Amino acid sequence: MxxxxxxYSEGAHPRVLEALNQTNLIQTVGYGEDEYCTKAKEVILQKIGQPHADVHFLVGGTQTNMLMISYALKHYQAVIACDEGHIHVHETGAVEGAGHKILVRPHVHGKVTCDMIKDICLQHKDEHMVQPRMVYISQTTELGTYYTREELQDLYQTTRQYGLYLFMDGARLGSALALPDAPTLEEIAKNVDAFYIGGTKMGALFGEALVIIHDDLKPQFRYHMKNKGAMLAKGRLLGIQFYELLKDHxxxxxxxxxxxxxxxxxxxxxxxxxxxxxxxxxxxxxxxxxxxxxxxxxxxxxxxxxxxxxxxxxxxxxxxxxxxxxxxxxxxxxxxxx
Amino acid sequence: MxxxxxxYSEGAHPRVLEALNQTNLIQTVGYGEDEYCTKAKEVILQKIGQPHADVHFLVGGTQTNMLMISYALKHYQAVIACDEGHIHVHETGAVEGAGHKILVRPHVHGKVTCDMIKDICLQHKDEHMVQPRMVYISQTTELGTYYTREELQDLYQTTRQYGLYLFMDGARLGSALALPDAPTLEEIAKNVDAFYIGGTKMGALFGEALVIIHDDLKPQFRYHMKNKGAMLAKGRLLGIQFYELLKDHxxxxxxxxxxxxxxxxxxxxxxxxxxxxxxxxxxxxxxxxxxxxxxxxxxxxxxxxxxxxxxxxxxxxxxxxxxxxxxxxxxxxxxxxx
Amino acid sequence: MxxxxxxYSEGAHPRVLEALNQTNLIQTVGYGEDEYCTKAKEVILQKIGQPHADVHFLVGGTQTNMLMISYALKHYQAVIACDEGHIHVHETGAVEGAGHKILVRPHVHGKVTCDMIKDICLQHKDEHMVQPRMVYISQTTELGTYYTREELQDLYQTTRQYGLYLFMDGARLGSALALPDAPTLEEIAKNVDAFYIGGTKMGALFGEALVIIHDDLKPQFRYHMKNKGAMLAKGRLLGIQFYELLKDHxxxxxxxxxxxxxxxxxxxxxxxxxxxxxxxxxxxxxxxxxxxxxxxxxxxxxxxxxxxxxxxxxxxxxxxxxxxxxxxxxxxxxxxxx
Amino acid sequence: MxxxxxxYSEGAHPRVLEALNQTNLIQTVGYGEDEYCTKAKEVILQKIGQPHADVHFLVGGTQTNMLMISYALKHYQAVIACDEGHIHVHETGAVEGAGHKILVRPHVHGKVTCDMIKDICLQHKDEHMVQPRMVYISQTTELGTYYTREELQDLYQTTRQYGLYLFMDGARLGSALALPDAPTLEEIAKNVDAFYIGGTKMGALFGEALVIIHDDLKPQFRYHMKNKGAMLAKGRLLGIQFYELLKDHxxxxxxxxxxxxxxxxxxxxxxxxxxxxxxxxxxxxxxxxxxxxxxxxxxxxxxxxxxxxxxxxxxxxxxxxxxxxxxxxxxxxxxxxx
Missing domain, CATH: 3.90.1150.10 (Aspartate Aminotransferase, domain 1)
Structure with missing residues (x-):
């Protein structure tokens, strides 16, 4: 059969596994402060064309979503998603478990639209309701669709208008990057406040590279990771894998x-x-x-x-x-x- | 104008205020362990015909909902409500802030139906989705409608079938109690796992009397109240008011x-x-x-x-x-x- | 006996109760946006000499402490207290329940000292430990002692030096205000980032007036109150009581x-x-x-x-x-x- | 140098890495329901002599501690540790971040003693203080010491007496297992309610095998893992590693x-x-x-x-x-x- x-039915792409084999006995410091993580971050910053972005390597997708969203929001703030959104349906209440409501509208081809965002923002106006503060989208979506370059730009503009962060879950980002009308890594980085480059579903044993563009989402993020049990002791494993995945193409x-x-x-x-x-x-x-x-x-x-x-x-x-x-x-x- | x-535009019903005046200088112990709270509990247990229920006096409705729901659920469990449910719309994410997802379906005349519950339970089957564990209803509803005796019985049966708690928000319970086809206090107590008798909107200065029927929801609830900042120092104020409201009719x-x-x-x-x-x-x-x-x-x-x-x-x-x-x-x- | x-063994001071009686049937809007709350805030701002401070009326002390601390801190940040601190011993883990560690040192006459703060800050230096972010003190302390004018100034300076907020629990503030070498309301307001004027133990039926001085602790605090179930529907009750307590002496x-x-x-x-x-x-x-x-x-x-x-x-x-x-x-x- | x-300065023990290489292209289901995890669980159950224990594979130590403790406790309950305890000092408030207080006493040779436990339990008697519910120990301790067979038995008896769970952090368990007067895996399993067999510091790339003995700590633990972002998509990686580490010696x-x-x-x-x-x-x-x-x-x-x-x-x-x-x-x- x-x-x-x-x-994610197999282990890692052979090149990724080979890189882990090659480096296995080299000593490094822990917790992602090693030279492999540094190199992987450099290659990401270069690819996205944002020298001042922050990059953090995490183990899994639900963890990454929960960490980024719970960092960005206070408990009285909410994240907007469509009804097929992974955080809404398939993360066992991880975002709510961290204390935050997800405001949901029916999807349009698996996607969040500008109209949804406007509609939600207009309905949430006083302190008796949660305050919308972030929009969550996935590239590609749960239904295999994707946001085009223009759709992403429109979403970003709308989030600017309403004072919202835009966060992109890139668990399957590679599949979208291969399509001509989907935004490139550089274009994504210009049109979101944070996103992650998925590794688990893209050839790594495990791992997601969270990229933070907006300065307000950066301070002390490593404290937040540790507090949520999400800082890998042998952080090098993430650096090694992402460097191998991204150093060329x-x-x-x-x-x-x-x-x-x-x-x-x-x-x-x-x-x-x-x-x-x-x-x-x-x-x-x-x-x-x-x-x-x-x-x-x-x-x-x-x-x-x-x-x-x-x-x-x-x-x-x-x-x-x-x-x-x-x-x-x-x-x-x-x-x-x- | x-x-x-x-x-809740005025203070308290004159009889309630008079009771507070009459008892003002009497010394009691704090935190709801005084004789007024005891008397108020006795009168409630008698009215509901459930000598073994637990009664706790709380200050407000959002607080009471959040306390009962967060006590009953683990973070991976969810409460079912309709899209007009007070906890979903008008409590600024208090339930999610306490770590729990609300699973929502469009209301039917402001109400939750058995079909909604079944539908949600059938869709939530494994550990990648939250586990439904409680149903939240309001009597009367946010739209001014109410559950009839039969509707409540049906809901209770359905929650038995699916292993869910049934919790009734009674912020405006008095209005429903006055209607012949709505369940009486005794009938409510037989067909829910917990409910509250609203005071704030029914003539008290403030206060809700939470009644817990199901034994699993009782242990150490007072610890939970204190942990959430919801144990009133002068608990007597709640006992005095509810005794006055309930001692006759x-x-x-x-x-x-x-x-x-x-x-x-x-x-x-x-x-x-x-x-x-x-x-x-x-x-x-x-x-x-x-x-x-x-x-x-x-x-x-x-x-x-x-x-x-x-x-x-x-x-x-x-x-x-x-x-x-x-x-x-x-x-x-x-x-x-x- | x-x-x-x-x-807090009795109800309210007769003047406070009389004020509630006098205003009982007057209609107001809810949730603390009424004219009594406005008047009470004005009188507080005048007394503390800080026209730009924010004032919020809350029901109880544990609630107020938990709200202010959880607003100010991220989950990876901690509040410093002494081992007799109310938040550490007698609030059933409310601060930790809201997600924040309390860093504790043995008290000196019931008080926190500058040396404690320095010692803790020097020990907490990287992301594998919590980050100290606030100091919690009580005036008067749990042992009936109090901070003198000079002690408070020193603490405030030390917290400035280490980037910490200083928060004063004033459950029994009135007792200290009556002592000549204790700081006045004006002096307190100049030497803390937030404090509360206790009502429950000072003649009110219930209530604490939280005063926020530091601008970073102000935005959307009312959302936070509602999210934690701490916004009283008939907020007027708090305004009426504090106005009566504070309008003269x-x-x-x-x-x-x-x-x-x-x-x-x-x-x-x-x-x-x-x-x-x-x-x-x-x-x-x-x-x-x-x-x-x-x-x-x-x-x-x-x-x-x-x-x-x-x-x-x-x-x-x-x-x-x-x-x-x-x-x-x-x-x-x-x-x-x- | x-x-x-x-x-944890290097990758994995060569045998562990070889096992990952050998299995890399085999297809399995995700989330720890594969045959490697099954085999690893079987070998653990056999080694500990507890056929009915539950085993869950997690990625890191802080994550495992936070998960087990937050599963076992309500927010008004606390875990006892000594002042050198990893959860108290070096996990950036992860346990508190999940809502639970740590009750601390000065260590005795890096260890928790029965007297500490008794002392804490006698001091925490009513709902105005947290309720002690679990004891956390590490084998070996943060100071490199370890609990002897007799010390562990005494601790277990004391926790029985006071209604507490006993949880052992085994990040460095292997080091203790090699000592003649330290408890064996079988003896540990008989004298704790839960413990973990550390992998990260014992030759795995990453991973900890959480063993749950007490029936009350078992239900729906996988939901809890997912809710906290701690369920690895390619769970097989943990099964493969632990099977290799434990299948012989x-x-x-x-x-x-x-x-x-x-x-x-x-x-x-x-x-x-x-x-x-x-x-x-x-x-x-x-x-x-x-x-x-x-x-x-x-x-x-x-x-x-x-x-x-x-x-x-x-x-x-x-x-x-x-x-x-x-x-x-x-x-x-x-x-x-x-």
Whole structure:
């Protein structure tokens, strides 16, 4: 059985693992103050074109979201997300557990819109209601869609207008970076207050690189990390991995590859006449399948069930750096022969 | 200008204030361990027919909601409410500030339904999502509607089925108690795990009497109160007030009176052809008024603006124990003469 | 049995209660935005000589401490207190419950010293330890002692030097205000970043007036109050009481009176040769009594047991605005006749 | 420069890294539900002789302490530790940040004693103070000492008597396991309610294996992990590492080796007449050195400065699985030649 369940089913990209092997016995200081973290930060600052940004390496996505949001907000302030937002649905109340409300509106193609933000801000006007203070978006979104360059600029302008921070969850950022109309790393850095470059789903064993642009979100962030149990003793592990991913174009290549693999599958499904939900060019595919087709697939492949739809089941297929071309070809053939 | 803005515009019902005057110089121990609190608890236990319930006197409604919910839930657990729920909209994130998510569905006549609860429970199945653990309802609701005896029983059965606590916010409980098809205090106590008998909006200077029925919600609750800064030093003030409100039928009389006053106004509005939103028989009236009528009213009366509706503005009118018959008559006459 | 257990055994000073009676049926808006709160704030600003300070009326002391401290600190920051500090010992972990560590050193006559502060700041230097950010003191202290004008100035200078806020708990402030070498309200306001004027123990039914001097501690404090369940619906009750206490010199008179009553008792105890613990001129007396003397006293008076000491028991006697001269005379006579 | 700064200066033990290499491209499910985690749990349950214990794999020590303590306690409850306790001094308020007070007493040879526990429990008797609910100890302690078999049994009995949980931080457990009078894994499991088997400082890249013995601490712990951002997506990484460390006796061997290396250094220091602070047989050495000796050492070795002592400086030397015999020999020789 081959798994298309997600993009974190294997360990690390071979180059990343090799870098860990090579450096294993070198002594460094702990807690991210080593030379590998320094190098990884330098390469990130260069790529994003923001020499004064802060970079912190964290272990996981929920942790990173919770840390950034809880740093930015007081308990009476809220973060805006759409109803498919990872922080709202799939983080077991981590943001609320840290003391902050999430203000939610129905998504538009998986995304937050300027209108949502305006609507929420107009409704929250006095001290008997929470005060909106941040907007949370994901690139790519939970539905595999993404914000274009223009959409991100518009969102940023709207958050300026209403005095909100804009924070981008980049768990699957690489997939978006490979698309021509999605913002580049430099463009992202100019249009958000903080974002993270996801590692866990992009070829690292684990790790997310949080980039803080807005000066108000920087002071003493390392204290905050430690207070939340999020400062890795052997911080070097994060530095080594991110340096390897980013020092040339491995990160971008991975995004390109996983999109390519997804495209092959997507085209086969479309050819066969299956209905794609929220179609895009990223590494996630949501497709509505009749029961019989699904049964045939699940003899050989693992996919995620998203729920019943008219005429069958909606399933999710995810590709990654580790997706084998053989598996994709086998899947495509299976679809063609249905 | 006479205010129909809310039911806490004046001090206390004269009998309540008189009781405070009469006892002022008597020495008691602090923190609610005095004889007045004991008497008030006894009278409540008798009225609800539950000799083993716990009763705690608290100062305000948001405080009481936050205390009960945060006691009952772990941070990974959530409370279910409808989108008009006071805890969701008008408590500045107090529940989230204490670490707990509120799971929300659109209201049905201001109320939570069994279907909402089932739907939410079916969607929250693993540790990547919060675990629903409590249902929050208000009697009367934010829209002035109320749960009937049967509706409450159904909700209670549903919460049993899904392993949830049922908690009733009774800020305006007296108004519902005056209605024949609403549950009595005894019936409420049999069909919830905890509820509170509101004082602030029912004739007390301040205060809510939290009644805990379910044994799992009782241990060390006083520690919890103190930890949240919610244990009044002169706890006697709460005991004296609730004893006075409940020792005979003052509390129920107040509910009856404020409903009567609201009915006079409601009938006048209906007669005149104005559209009532979510009509009921309680002390809150929501009515859609053309701009001109509203202007006429606001020359003499203060009312709450709820937002623009087609053809005018939705306003809220609230009556209370303190509402003067003269003011009501003047309002009615004004409406008739529009 | 007459109680010397504490200074909150009765209701309110007759003038305060009368003010509540007089205003009872007047309609006001809620949540502290009424004209009584405005007047009370004005009188406070005038008395402290700080026209730009913020004033918020809260219900209780633990609540006020928790609110001010949790507003000022991030979770990785700590407040410094001595080991007798109310927040450390007698608030059931309210400050920690809100997410903040208390850094503690042994008291010197019930007080925090500049040396303690320096010592703690020198020890807390990197992100693996909490960051000291505030100093908490009480005027008068838990042991009935008080900070002199010079001591307060020194503390304030030290907190400036180390980048700390200085916060004074004034639950029993009136008792200190009556002493010539203790700082006046104006002097306090010049030498702290925030403090509160205690009402609960000074003649109010309940209530503490939090005064915020430092601009960084002001923004959106009302949101914070609401989020913690600490915004009283009928906020007027606090405004009315504080206006009555402070509009002339009732507050100061109460402090003077309770000190006088305590002095009579203290002198009798000293005359009789009993050992006073941490002697002062405020309204709290700690005295070590042999068992026999204690038994004689406890036939007629209630006092607080503080623990066993060599040769007997340490007890606490507290006077207040409500302490009757007859009771004091009877107590003094009893001591003289031992 | 060779570093004796700590036991997490390198990556992972070669066998651990090799296991990660071998399994890298195998697909598994995420979040610790894979077969490697299952195998690692089985081997742990077998080693501790407790088939019904729960095991959870976490990333770091502060995270593990905060998670276990915050799960066990309500906000009005406290954990007891000594003043050298890692949670009290070196976790940046993580336990308080999660809402819980730490009750502290001066250590006795780095340890908590039964008398401390009794003393604290006797002092905390009503709802105006926190309620002690857990005792936190470390094996080995922050000073390199350890609890003997008998000491642990006594502590456990005392915690039974006072209704407290006993929780052992095992960040450096392996060092103690190698000592004959320290409790074995089986003995630990019989005498605590929860403990963790440290990986980060014992040869893993990262990771701690939390073992929960007491049934009350088990339900829904995985929800709690996720809520705190502590559930690793590629949970397999933890399973693979712990299986490799524990499947035979690598973990114990590492403890033995690092103690041996420390002994060589310790003996040389003692021979030379230097004063060892809190001497033990574990992998941490605290020694008071005159300035001149320290300078000589620091030309070749990095050591941790603990503070000034009479006649010089107290420094800490730590050995680990990675400590090279050559470095130890060079250090010993340097000492001998001083």
């Amino acid at each position: 081959y798994s298309f369940l997600n993009d 491995l990160y971008e290549d991975i995004g390109h590859y996983e999109n390519q693999m997804a495209d092959l599958i997507r085209q086969a499904l479309i050819q066969k006449g299956f209905s794609i939900y929220e179609p895009s060019q990223t590494n996630q595919i949501f497709v509505d399948l009749p029961q019989k087709a699904l049964e045939a697939i699940e003899k050989e492949f693992m996919v995620t069930h998203m729920g019943t739809v008219s005429g069958g089941e909606r399933i999710r297929i995810v590709t990654s750096w580790a997706t084998s071309k053989e598996a994709v070809n086998a899947f495509v053939q299976l679809i063609e022969n249905l | 006479y205010s129909f803005l809310n039911d 003052l509390y129920e009389d107040i509910g009856h009176y404020e409903n009567q006053m609201a009915d006079l106004i409601r009938q006048a509005l209906i007669q005149k052809g104005f559209s009532i939103y979510e009509p009921s028989q309680t002390n809150q009236i929501f009515v859609d008024l053309p701009q001109k009528a509203l202007e006429a009213i606001e020359k003499e009366f203060m009312v709450t603006h709820m937002g623009t509706v087609s053809g005018g503005e939705r306003i809220r009118i609230v009556t209370s124990w303190a509402t003067s018959k003269e003011a009501v008559n003047a309002f009615v006459q004004l409406i008739e003469n529009l | 007459y109680s010397f257990l504490n200074d 009732l507050y100061e008179d109460i402090g003077h009176y309770e000190n006088q009553m305590a002095d009579l008792i203290r002198q009798a105890l000293i005359q009789k040769g009993f050992s006073i613990y941490e002697p002062s001129q405020t309204n709290q007396i700690f005295v070590d009594l042999p068992q026999k003397a204690l038994e004689a006293i406890e036939k007629e008076f209630m006092v607080t047991h503080m623990g066993t000491v060599s040769g007997g028991e340490r007890i606490r006697i507290v006077t207040s605005w409500a302490t009757s001269k007859e009771a004091v005379n009877a107590f003094v006579q009893l001591i003289e006749n031992l | 060779y570093s004796f700064l700590n036991d 690598l973990y114990e061997d590492i403890g033995h080796y690092e103690n041996q290396m420390a002994d060589l250094i310790r003996q040389a220091l003692i021979q030379k007449g230097f004063s060892i602070y809190e001497p033990s047989q574990t992998n941490q050495i605290f020694v008071d050195l005159p300035q001149k000796a320290l300078e000589a050492i620091e030309k070749e070795f990095m050591v941790t400065h603990m503070g000034t002592v009479s006649g010089g400086e107290r420094i800490r030397i730590v050995t680990s699985w990675a400590t090279s015999k050559e470095a130890v020999n060079a250090f010993v020789q340097l000492i001998e030649n001083l």
